[in-house]
Amino acid sequence: MKLLYETPCLCLLVSFIVAVLLAGKGFPFLLSSLIAGFIMLALGFCSYDGTPHAFYVLVLCFVVGLLGSSFLAYRVGNELILADRISEKAVVAFERPWGSKRAVVFKTAKGKYVADVSPSLALREGDSVEIKASILPLENKSTGFNPYTYWRSRGVRGRLVGLQTTKSRKAYSFSLYRWRSFLRRWVLLNFPPRVRGYLLTLLFGVKDPDLAQLHSKWGTSHLLAVSGFHVALVVGIVFRALKKAKWKVQISLLLLFFYLAFTGFAASAMRAGLMTAFVLIGKMIGRPIRTLQAVSLAAVCLLLWRPWFVWDVGWKLSVMSALTIGCTGIFSKRISLLTSSALLWMVTAGIVLTIFGSLPVVGLFSNLIAIPVFALLFFVVLLSTPLVILPFGLGTLVVWFAEKALLVFEWLLNFLASFMPMSITEPWHWPIISIAILFVILTKRLNFGFFRSICVSSCGLVVYMILLS
Amino acid sequence: MSSKLDFEFLHEKESLEKYKSSKSFKWFLMAFLCFVLALGLSAAYSLGKIKGRSFEAENVVLQGIGASEIVNNNEEGELDKKQATPEEKEWILYITGAVKNPGVYKMPSGSRVYQLVEKAGGLTTKADPVAINLAANLGDGCHLHVPEKGELVATTLVEQSRDNLSIAKDVFAGSNANKPYGSYEKDVDVIDLNRASAEMLQSLPGVGPKTAQAILDYRDLRGGFRSVEELLEVKGIGPKKMEKIRPYVTVGYR
Numbered sequence: 001m002k003l004l005y006e007t008p009c010l011c012l013l014v015s016f017i018v019a020v021l022l023a024g025k026g027f028p029f030l031l032s033s034l035i036a037g038f039i040m041l042a043l044g045f046c047s048y049d050g051t052p053h054a055f056y057v058l059v060l061c062f063v064v065g066l067l068g069s070s071f072l073a074y075r076v077g078n079e080l081i082l083a084d085r086i087s088e089k090a091v092v093a094f095e096r097p098w099g100s101k102r103a104v105v106f107k108t109a110k111g112k113y114v115a116d117v118s119p120s121l122a123l124r125e126g127d128s129v130e131i132k133a134s135i136l137p138l139e140n141k142s143t144g145f146n147p148y149t150y151w152r153s154r155g156v157r158g159r160l161v162g163l164q165t166t167k168s169r170k171a172y173s174f175s176l177y178r179w180r181s182f183l184r185r186w187v188l189l190n191f192p193p194r195v196r197g198y199l200l201t202l203l204f205g206v207k208d209p210d211l212a213q214l215h216s217k218w219g220t221s222h223l224l225a226v227s228g229f230h231v232a233l234v235v236g237i238v239f240r241a242l243k244k245a246k247w248k249v250q251i252s253l254l255l256l257f258f259y260l261a262f263t264g265f266a267a268s269a270m271r272a273g274l275m276t277a278f279v280l281i282g283k284m285i286g287r288p289i290r291t292l293q294a295v296s297l298a299a300v301c302l303l304l305w306r307p308w309f310v311w312d313v314g315w316k317l318s319v320m321s322a323l324t325i326g327c328t329g330i331f332s333k334r335i336s337l338l339t340s341s342a343l344l345w346m347v348t349a350g351i352v353l354t355i356f357g358s359l360p361v362v363g364l365f366s367n368l369i370a371i372p373v374f375a376l377l378f379f380v381v382l383l384s385t386p387l388v389i390l391p392f393g394l395g396t397l398v399v400w401f402a403e404k405a406l407l408v409f410e411w412l413l414n415f416l417a418s419f420m421p422m423s424i425t426e427p428w429h430w431p432i433i434s435i436a437i438l439f440v441i442l443t444k445r446l447n448f449g450f451f452r453s454i455c456v457s458s459c460g461l462v463v464y465m466i467l468l469s
Numbered sequence: 470m471s472s473k474l475d476f477e478f479l480h481e482k483e484s485l486e487k488y489k490s491s492k493s494f495k496w497f498l499m500a501f502l503c504f505v506l507a508l509g510l511s512a513a514y515s516l517g518k519i520k521g522r523s524f525e526a527e528n529v530v531l532q533g534i535g536a537s538e539i540v541n542n543n544e545e546g547e548l549d550k551k552q553a554t555p556e557e558k559e560w561i562l563y564i565t566g567a568v569k570n571p572g573v574y575k576m577p578s579g580s581r582v583y584q585l586v587e588k589a590g591g592l593t594t595k596a597d598p599v600a601i602n603l604a605a606n607l608g609d610g611c612h613l614h615v616p617e618k619g620e621l622v623a624t625t626l627v628e629q630s631r632d633n634l635s636i637a638k639d640v641f642a643g644s645n646a647n648k649p650y651g652s653y654e655k656d657v658d659v660i661d662l663n664r665a666s667a668e669m670l671q672s673l674p675g676v677g678p679k680t681a682q683a684i685l686d687y688r689d690l691r692g693g694f695r696s697v698e699e700l701l702e703v704k705g706i707g708p709k710k711m712e713k714i715r716p717y718v719t720v721g722y723r
Contacts, residue, residue: 022511026518027511027514031510031514034510035507035510035511036507038503038504038506038507038510039503039504039507041499041500041503042500042501042503042504042507043500044500045496045497045499045500045503046496046497046500048493048496048499048500049493049496050493050496081572083571084565084566084571084614084696116702133698134696134698134699136695136696136699137695139691161696161698161699161701161702162696162698162699162701162711452497455497455501459504462508463507466508466511
């Protein structure tokens with residue numbers, strides 16, 4: 001039973017999630033944190049062996065869990081007090097399609113606010129504007145897509161109506177948003193379609209609609225969301241390149257921060273980034289951290305920052321996938337690649353089906369080939385970016401090669417998908433199956449024993465179903 | 470020597486294992502107890518909440534019956550009526566705009582504007598004290614908006630009269646800077662977007678049956694309007710039409 005020795009943060013993560021979900025259901029914050037504390041104690045006692053070390057860890061976890069849960073539940077349970085009107089200078093921090101309109105997030109000195117605007121306003125990321133509008137609370141829906149949790153997990157405080165904007169004439173003020181916008185434009189104008197699409201995903205966390213459709217068909221949509229795969233790829237390249245440098249960890253951490261900033265601090269990218277940072281810092285101070293502990297700690301840090309991440313699809317998929325990868329050690333190395341692909345597919349099936357409505361069966365097998373090949377192709381695509389500025393069209397040749405390689409692999413995946421065109425569309429039982437599989441592999445990985453594994457998984461499922469009800 | 474040490478070490482290890490296995494079941498029971506406690510607490514709270522709701526619903530029904538009986542036997546005058554409906558002793562009022570703590574407040578019946586403003590922390594430095602009549606009477610369910618200096622707002626108070634018609638009277642001194650201090654806009658009929666019928670909405674400039682229906686649909690969908698500007702989200706109402714409508718509408722307490 002390694003829970004308290006190896007991954008005490010997993011206990012904290014469980015208690016925080018329970019507290020936030022209960023507070024979201026309208027439970028008073030003290031009661032939510034108390035229930036979460038008891039759940040954490042139950043999990044802790046399951047792996048408690050009576051030794052003093054474990055006891056100290058358990059007490060520490062309980063105290064931190066109780067305080068943290070109270071803090072999170074209080075934040076979730078109490079609505080923000082918003083001013084009636086706003087008249088401020090703002091920067092467009094984010095914009096995306098929103099039905100027939102565009103959702104634009106304005107960053108002001110008083111916080112972030114979202115507005116649905118007409119596409120004809122042509123607001124781009126990084127634009128400086130003066131805004132005048134009335135502030136309304138974010139819509140909170142109990143069924144279907146909930147704009148409240150979506151925007152709160154992105155740091156937005158309220159929505160603006162009756163918006164009046166005046167674009168600022170000061171065109172060259174420095175801001176990260178402006179740089180993101182400038183580089184996006186440069187990528188869009190200088191690269192062929194496939195390289196362009198993957199570059200936008202890798203560097204800015206922007207999904208190309210054509211690629212999104214293709215990856216959805218292949219069951220590899222996760223490759224288009226900036227996650228551990230991309231963070232490990234980018235940081236891994238630099239870390240390897242600086243193998244003999246004294247400051248390799250520090251430089252990698254700095255690069256990691258800039259990379260996360262450029263991807264727009266998406267939940268999945270942040271989780272992966274924090275996890276990588278913990279691993280790097282662990283290496284630096286000579287205290288290596290285990291995967292499960294690093295994932296849990298990263299998830300806990302994100303929740304303390306924005307508790308509404310609990311409802312964010314990207315955060316959920318990212319944490320569940322990373323926990324599953326952390327558990328693949330329970331299988332022998334020969335079959336670990338095969339099992340990890342299948343396990344990831346099954347563990348994420350519940351969320352994918354609930355949110356997107358269909359889950360291609362081909363994903364069970366396509367990931368086996370897609371993950372290693374795309375790692376190589378993404379590496380080539382990233383390398384081709386600085387080369388494009390070379391004179392005499394030398395860089396264009398490399399980009400052309402990358403484009404053709406991507407097209408060939410696309411054909412191969414299409415060929416594979418044609419053998420298994422079926423998709424699962426009935427989601428009713430999959431959330432339960434997914435969570436059950438996750439609990440079983442987690443308890444197995446943490447050496448809970450057969451009887452305790454069954455008990456903990458069953459109790460976990462009961463709590464999950466109660467929280468979902 | 471070393472074999473003796475090994476033996477002692479193994480013996481210690483075995484005894485530790487035995488100790489752990491005997492204790493571990495106790496801890497497992499503790500874990501189960503904690504889990505049951507957590508479930509029990511959440512179940513008790515949920516059941517209490519459901520019971521509380523049903524009790525409130527019963528209360529509302531009983532109060533409704535009581536009120537109708539009093540109306541039928543209206544012999545002892547209005548005093549009895551006030552005693553029978555305790556909620557009338559306390560008004561619920563909504564204040565927004567240039568006050569320190571805007572929000573919903575409970576005030577004793579018969580309160581005036583200055584009392585509500587005081588309860589909301591007082592006027593901010595940006596508030597336009599000329600634009601508001603601090604001595605005006607309030608009514609249950611009023612929405613009072615305190616404008617900032619230079620802010621163009623047509624109405625600040627909506628009196629939720631029992632016939633669902635909202636009339637702002639005597640409260641707002643007019644935000645027009647040309648008007649002398651102390652002048653009052655009296656008997657201005659303002660339509661409350663959260664209570665108006667389709668016919669009332671059609672009396673607004675530029676609002677036909679379709680737009681009126683769109684306003685009602687929006688109100689039903691979102692559970693009411695929070696500000697007049699929210700009209701811009703209604704299909705068929707753009708900024709120009711909005712400016713035409715603005716002086717004649719307000720948003721009452723939902």
